[in-house]
Amino acid sequence: MTLLIDGxxxxxxxxxxxxxxxxxxxxxxxxxxxxxVVLVGDDPASQVYVRNKVKQATAAGFHSTEHRLPADTGQExxxxxxxxxNNDPSVHGILVQxxxxxxxxxxxxxxxxxxxxxxxxxHPLNVGALASGMAELIPCTxxxxxxxxxxxxxxxxxxxxxxxxxxxxxxxxxxxxxxxANCTVTVVHSRSAEIEAICRQADILVAAVGRPEMIxxxxxxxxxxxxxxxxxxxxxxxxxxxxxxxxxxEASEVAGAISPVPGGVGPMTIACLMKxxxxxxxxxxxx
Ligand SMILES: NC(=O)C1=CN([C@@H]2O[C@H](COP(=O)(O)OP(=O)(O)OC[C@H]3O[C@@H](n4cnc5c(N)ncnc54)[C@H](OP(=O)(O)O)[C@@H]3O)[C@@H](O)[C@H]2O)C=CC1
Ligand SMILES: Nc1nc(=O)c2c([nH]1)NC[C@@H]1CN(c3ccc(C(=O)N[C@@H](CCC(=O)O)C(=O)O)cc3)C=[N+]21
Ligand SMILES: [Mg+2]
Numbered sequence: 001m002t003l004l005i006d007g008x009x010x011x012x013x014x015x016x017x018x019x020x021x022x023x024x025x026x027x028x029x030x031x032x033x034x035x036x037v038v039l040v041g042d043d044p045a046s047q048v049y050v051r052n053k054v055k056q057a058t059a060a061g062f063h064s065t066e067h068r069l070p071a072d073t074g075q076e077x078x079x080x081x082x083x084x085x086n087n088d089p090s091v092h093g094i095l096v097q098x099x100x101x102x103x104x105x106x107x108x109x110x111x112x113x114x115x116x117x118x119x120x121x122x123h124p125l126n127v128g129a130l131a132s133g134m135a136e137l138i139p140c141t142x143x144x145x146x147x148x149x150x151x152x153x154x155x156x157x158x159x160x161x162x163x164x165x166x167x168x169x170x171x172x173x174x175x176x177x178x179x180x181a182n183c184t185v186t187v188v189h190s191r192s193a194e195i196e197a198i199c200r201q202a203d204i205l206v207a208a209v210g211r212p213e214m215i216x217x218x219x220x221x222x223x224x225x226x227x228x229x230x231x232x233x234x235x236x237x238x239x240x241x242x243x244x245x246x247x248x249x250e251a252s253e254v255a256g257a258i259s260p261v262p263g264g265v266g267p268m269t270i271a272c273l274m275k276x277x278x279x280x281x282x283x284x285x286x287x
Pocket of ligand 1: 141164165166167168169170171188189190191195208209210211229230231232265266269
């Protein structure tokens with residue numbers, strides 16, 4: 001029997017607890033946690049995420065604002081908005097939706113966000129803290145994957161975890177968290193040899209590639225736990241639908257447990273963004 005790792009359900013429990021913690025926080029400090037989401041351009045997928053984020057922020061009891069800028073926004077203008085949010089005491093968390101249009105310098109923006117308001121955990125100070133096990137703000141998607149893994153497996157010590165993908169957003173911080181949880185960690189990417197054979201050795205397989213259904217059933221060790229981070233929009237029978245980086249049908253015949261797309265990592269990411277917003281607000285009121 002294969003276990004379905006239900007991200008929708010697990011994330012609902014996380015948000016429910018968070019709403020309780022937020023109430024306590026507001027009662028104690030008289031401050032409502034504030035989240036600002038910045039979206040440059042009108043990428044339809046990003047609009048979906050931003051909508052979900054604003055909805056969940058409201059459910060958690062936060063104050064949330066959405067800042068939409070046109071696709072041809074210049075660096076100066078975006079910098080000015082980020083600085084304004086950095087200086088706004090009602091804003092505790094800032095998320096700039098990535099990727100940015102190509103005229104904008106992404107590293108410059110990530111550095112400009114105040115590290116204590118960086119609820120994505122992408123600022124170099126937060127990346128360094130994560131690498132040395134001192135992180136407060138942990139990237140949302142990998143944090144969500146860890147919650148799912150711990151809920152499914154309990155202690156992860158000694159397990160061989162294979163992460164497919166090495167982006168700053170998912171693959172690298174995922175590997176850091178798995179290592180911290182005492183896994184033996186292998187990271188593979190587009191230049192790796194023997195990816196299939198390496199995947200087949202995984203007790204835990206995390207797919208963050210951005211290639212629809214790349215990971216086949218035959219790549220999975222029987223009984224393994226599979227976390228599918230991929231969000232890929234594909235056309236099927238003239239309809240747009242979302243698929244992951246794992247061929248779900250085949251994989252679920254081999255895996256011991258597997259997360260679906262949609263309804264897996266996506267909702268967990270948003271729940272963890274809310275967790276980070278409360279963490280950031282806590283840090284700022286006690287600073
Ligand atoms: N559910 C959620 O909340 C989130 C989902 N996502 C989704 O996760 C997926 C990955 O996102 P992200 O990490 O940002 O993507 P990136 O494109 O930044 O990184 C993809 C990684 O996969 C590697 N890769 C690409 N092709 C292959 C291949 N054929 N074999 C092995 N490795 C390969 C790349 O290698 P190299 O480094 O060598 O180029 C790179 O490291 C996407 O589908 C994205 O939409 C992302 C963020 C959040
Ligand atoms: N600075 C920044 N931080 C991010 O965390 C970030 C980002 N930029 N850019 C884009 C990616 C992608 N991402 C998702 C969030 C939620 C869902 C999500 O809610 N998915 C639902 C359904 C979505 C749908 O129906 O389209 C699900 O999988 O069930 C998906 C993807 C966050 N990202
Ligand atoms: Mg994130």
